[in-house]
Amino acid sequence: MIEIETLTKRYGDNTVVDTVTMTIQPRTVTVIVGTSGSGKTTLLRMINRLVEPTSGTIKLDGVDNRDLPGFELRRRIGYAIQGHGLFPHRTVAQNIATVPGLLGWDRPRIDAKVKELLELFQLDPDDFASRFPHELSGGQQQRVGVARALAAEPNVLLMDEPFGALDPIIRAKAQQDLISIQKVLGTTIVLVTHDMDEAFHLADRIAVMDKGKVVQYGAPVELVRQPATPFVETLIGDTERPFRLLSMQTIGEAVEPNQATGEPLSEDMSQREALSKLLWTGQQALPVRASDGRIIGSVSVEGLSKRAAGLA
Numbered sequence: 001m002i003e004i005e006t007l008t009k010r011y012g013d014n015t016v017v018d019t020v021t022m023t024i025q026p027r028t029v030t031v032i033v034g035t036s037g038s039g040k041t042t043l044l045r046m047i048n049r050l051v052e053p054t055s056g057t058i059k060l061d062g063v064d065n066r067d068l069p070g071f072e073l074r075r076r077i078g079y080a081i082q083g084h085g086l087f088p089h090r091t092v093a094q095n096i097a098t099v100p101g102l103l104g105w106d107r108p109r110i111d112a113k114v115k116e117l118l119e120l121f122q123l124d125p126d127d128f129a130s131r132f133p134h135e136l137s138g139g140q141q142q143r144v145g146v147a148r149a150l151a152a153e154p155n156v157l158l159m160d161e162p163f164g165a166l167d168p169i170i171r172a173k174a175q176q177d178l179i180s181i182q183k184v185l186g187t188t189i190v191l192v193t194h195d196m197d198e199a200f201h202l203a204d205r206i207a208v209m210d211k212g213k214v215v216q217y218g219a220p221v222e223l224v225r226q227p228a229t230p231f232v233e234t235l236i237g238d239t240e241r242p243f244r245l246l247s248m249q250t251i252g253e254a255v256e257p258n259q260a261t262g263e264p265l266s267e268d269m270s271q272r273e274a275l276s277k278l279l280w281t282g283q284q285a286l287p288v289r290a291s292d293g294r295i296i297g298s299v300s301v302e303g304l305s306k307r308a309a310g311l312a
């Protein structure tokens with residue numbers, strides 16, 4: 001658990017993080033969003049003490065982060081940034097081994113960890129371990145950057161715009177990989193992004209920053225249903241709200257008892273995808289199939305439209 005308590009950072013007269021208090025639960029993904037210069041990176045970097053706060057505290061599992069020695073902070077907290085920051089003259093394996101090496105792990109343990117992470121990130125160790133960063137695509141470099149941040153098995157992974165440099169297709173894949181890996185490893189992730197779609201896709205909770213303050217901190221659905229300030233409303237995008245609501249829920253949660261004919265949709269499809277399918281095929285309703293193959297009812301344009309409007 002990360003407990004942030006009345007945290008403030010000032011540069012001269014400029015208060016860039018202003019009395020922020022928030023608690024981040026273990027094994028969750030928290031996404032920090034906000035306009036440029038709102039203090040997101042500064043807040044993130046105070047967690048691993050790359051930036052020292054002017055006042056306030058941060059506790060990691062109950063321990064003040066100022067009481068943890070440097071090696072302990074490095075072990076507990078991984079850090080991945082946009083542009084991945086790989087060392088250009090070190091191989092992929094050497095890059096991933098950086099923090100375990102600093103922590104004095106023995107060779108077999110380091111080698112096993114490098115291999116495990118490369119496999120987890122779908123990079124064949126025989127092919128990739130001895131390559132240099134310039135011999136990788138942007139997406140592969142990004143994966144190595146995240147693998148390196150996870151090498152010492154940190155409880156917490158801080159990510160600053162980690163997918164910012166990737167094209168939309170690779171970016172979607174990288175986001176998907178991150179979610180699967182987070183499920184396997186149970187890492188607590190705090191991620192900064194400009195991209196609201198990314199935030200809604202990844203977050204268990206979103207923190208919205210405006211001029212150094214966290215103006216709302218809650219589950220994505222809360223932000224859409226009850227934006228705390230006009231700024232949050234603007235950031236979410238007025239016209240996007242119905243679609244954001246639909247994309248956060250599956251049709252398994254919107255099944256109606258009525259019968260329908262046509263190609264069944266899988267119950268784990270998002271409501272947004274289902275509405276899109278209905279509109280595109282000109283159907284008013286389609287059957288819904290459960291994972292065991294049974295037809296469990298239907299979804300309709302009318303039913304999904306009500307949900308999009310927040311009425312169901």
Ligand SMILES: Nc1ncnc2c1ncn2[C@@H]1O[C@H](COP(=O)(O)OP(=O)(O)OP(=O)(O)O)[C@@H](O)[C@H]1O
Pocket residue numbers: 011016034035036037038039040041042043194
């Ligand atoms: N070392 C520093 N010295 C002085 N001012 C700084 C320093 N670091 C950051 N700032 C200022 O603090 C404010 C917040 O910066 P920060 O990088 O945290 O914002 P951000 O929300 O992450 O922005 P972006 O989305 O553009 O990366 C900015 O106005 C920035 O100019």
